[in-house]
Amino acid sequence: MKDPAHPHRFARKWSLRSFVVKGDGRLLRRSFLLAFLLVSGGLMTSGVIELIFRYEESVTSIRLLQQEMAEGAALKIQHYIESITQQLEMVSQTPEIVTEGITDSYQFLLHKLLRVSPAITTVTLLDIKGHEKLRLSRVNMVEPNDLPDDFTDQALVQAKTGASFFGPVYFVRQSEPYMRLAVPIELFAGEVIGVLMAEINLKYIWDVISGIHVGKTGYAYVVSPEGDLIAHPDISLALQMQNLKHLSQVQGALSGRSALSMQQNLQGEDVYATHVSIPNLGWVVLVERLGHEAYGPLYASLMRLGFLLVLGIGIAGVASWQVVRRVLRPIEALRWGAEKFGAGALHHRINIETGDELQMLAETLNRMAEQLQASYANLEQQVEARTEELARSVAELEIVSQHKSRFLAHMSHELRTPLNAIVGYTELMLDNAYGEIPSEARDNLERVERSSKHLLGLINAVLDFSRIEAGRYTLSISAYSLRDLIETTVIALENAATAKRLTLTVTTPGELPIGRGDERRLAQVWFNLVGNAIIYTEAGGDIAIEAMVVEEDVFRVAVTDTGPGIAPEDQARIFEPFEQAHASPSRVQSGTGLGLAICRQIIDMHGGSIGVTSTPGQGSTFWCTFPVRMADQKER
DSSP states (O other): OOBTTBTTEEOOOOOHHHHHTSOOOHHHHHHHHHHHHHHHHHHHHHHHHHHHHHHHHHHHHHHHHHHHHHHHHHHHHHHHHHHHHHHHHHHHTOHHHHHTOSOHHHHHHHHHHHHHOTTEEEEEEEETTSOEEEEEESSSOOOTTOSOHHHHHHHHHHHHTTOOEEEEEEEETTTEEEEEEEEEEEEETTEEEEEEEEEEEGGGGHHHHTTOOBTTTBEEEEEOTTOBEEEOSSHHHHTTTOBOTTSHHHHHHHHTOOOOOEEEOTTSOEEEEEEEEOTTTOOEEEEEEEHHHHTHHHHHHHHHHHHHHHHHHHHHHHHHHHHHHHHHHHHHHHHHHHHHHHTTOTTOEEOOOOSSHHHHHHHHHHHHHHHHHHHHHHHHHHHHHHHHHHHHHHHHHHHHHHHHHHHHHHHHHHHHHHHHHHHHHHHHHHTTTTSOOOHHHHHHHHHHHHHHHHHHHHHHHHHHHHHHHTTOOBOOOEEEOHHHHHHHHHHHHHHHHHHTTOEEEEEOOSOOOOEEEOHHHHHHHHHHHHHHHHHHSOTTOEEEEEEEEETTTEEEEEEEEOSSOOOHHHHTGGGSTTOOOOOOTTSOOOSOSOHHHHHHHHHHHTTOEEEEEEOTTSOEEEEEEEESBOOSOOBO
8 A cells, every 4th residue: 555645655465375376475484484383393292292192001001901801811710720620629539539449429429529510521530550440421421441541641640740630622523612620639648549530611611701891892712722712702603613823813822922903803803902821721811802992082082182283283373374464564565665775766665654673674774765865866977987987097907917918028038038048058068068067167057057947937937927917828729638748747857856855656547538628738737736746845755646537527636745734824825926835944935926826727717626735744735626628718
């Protein structure tokens, strides 16, 4: 909207679409997201932690409940079997059987035992040698000597130790589960004279199992060590000679694993199962509960917690949006006003009336626009005047630079001609072209030759640098072999290295690609770097030259010496014109300080870079990288 009193005041209508779709308000979007993430992140973190702890507590509670029920069922079954064992022990411990043997009255006791204990279907009396003395049954015809020998032998062996014997579970008529139980008949403690055995119908355990309930759908059942179903609340299942070893929970129970996890029962339903083993018998009691009931309270709790979490995140989002929205309009107005100012529309004004720092900022920007508008009134005239003055200065500098270049070129030519003559005549005299030279004169002539060559190198360096400054330093592009360049440099400087007893090594890979660049200028770079290494390395030191290809199309050459090193503050400065590292106490600096500057210019013209890595007292490594193939020609 626009203020009637200020027709140029700037305001921009804000909308959700411009905020989300057009990409406006990046700062505000970040602020909104940050506020939303902080609030919702805290809620989600606490919610997830609560979910994890509640899940663990629920699983523990389910496990403890079912474990208690399984232990209770196992205890009841154990008591049931122990009660039958006690009944047999009471009949086997009568004085009559010890003193008089099997009498009519003793047979009456056995008949009474069969009547009062419906689970016992047959009782058999054996002597210590395994001979059958008496058998009574209320379900089958009594046939002598029809006991299995293996069972009799096992019962006798166990009875001789004075302990009861519990036989394996077997099924009669492929239906009812049975077990044989034997107790010793002792004349005195430790003196066994016979065995009283009984066949136990295990279907009566149903009375114990059917009374165990865990919630609405939980139940218990018993399996033998072989996985045969002994007792189940559904008695029809127990009478079908079912083997449950294919169920994973039964396998885990028989193997001793106690993990509580989702399994499937005989009906294919998902259940949670726990188990407890019954001592002496080897049976396992399993308690199963349908998963939807076992985890019903947990799922309901998680749903409530999830709903509250989503509700909290929604409230956090709405609250964050409202907070951000209150600052969105003024900040958008500030941003668009600043853009108008930056575009040169200094007559616009930002209208914000929030009574806070945003309004103060808008007023400050408006005052700044007014001052800039007033300043720009005469700025163009000042710029034009300064531009003309600068143009004159540039023209004068160009003239001065041209004069300097011509002067340096002329002087270098004038100086190099006599210097070359001096070097030539000196070499002729040293070669005895004019007769034999005395040793004292030869030493002086050699000094003249070295000084002349050194001076000639300095003049050439100054001339090269002046060409670079004048923009007339031209590269001659051609194919070259980097390996040959390095070997040529080493051969040229080998005598100087040998004179100082320096070890000069070259390391290159088996194959180096053919490069494209200015072969002569690159040779100048290696000559300068290796020459500096020889100069600055003390006698007996080492110099290593390494060349390789990095990143497939870039050469890298490094020259490493064992010299005094370069201080960190000098490492960048030495590549500037007329700069050198501080001299060490053991040697005097020489040269103009242009060698490394020229090297940097040559490498730059090849599209590469140069640098140094050094530690004072540990030597230096000068390295440079440049493309294997460069453009046809460049000038500097």
